[in-house]
């Protein structure tokens with residue numbers, strides 16, 4: 001075999017590994033999350049691409065009224081523009097994680113762009129929380145990593161937080177009804193739900209997000225326990241780092257008390 005052919009084969013193999021290995025790792029994380037949720041009938045609500053000026057405070061208000069704690073995976077550029085909202089989220093007992101700085105697609109950009117964006121996202125949160133990457137949950141934009149960025153995240157020991165159910169609220173074309181979303185969670189015995197708290201151009205789209213959130217919160221009445229993603233990960237047999245305070249377990253019983261008082 002000629003050296004050129006071997007070099008081509010090597011490049012092809014590396015290219016496949018560049019995409020395939022991270023994909024397999026992230027899929028395994030999803031399966032692990034789903035198994036954990038099923039085991040304990042847990043729902044973990046997560047909100048990506050914020051924080052925003054209008055929608056995030058409304059989401060925090062609703063969660064507060066329901067006595068539920070959630071996870072917010074933020075973009076560094078929006079963290080810098082909405083520092084007060086970040087503080088409000090933390091004060092309310094929710095957790096903040098990183099979603100990069102500018103939502104770079106790690107596969108469809110230069111391999112190092114994903115790393116640089118991830119570092120910038122960590123920096124934005126470090127400035128407010130004082131936390132190191134290993135103490136900040138990281139959710140890759142689009143749920144994608146390349147081989148280099150995966151190695152980088154592993155090297156910095158940042159815990160990766162995927163999701164199991166897409167709320168279908170990111171684009172106008174997503175037409176998943178609130179009842180269909182809740183049914184899929186119910187059928188699967190729990191899950192980590194991905195939603196988005198960025199401000200929409202059309203106000204009614206923001207209302208649709210809130211309608212889905214309201215529908216999901218009804219699952220408390222059916223005995224589902226709501227946890228933050230780090231609380232859920234801390235229950236795994238293979239211990240993940242626990243980010244922030246110890247788990248706050250919110251039971252259906254507590255919800256009953258809360259609903260009576262409002």
Ligand SMILES: [Zn+2]
Pocket residue numbers: 048049099103141142
């Ligand atoms: Zn995103």
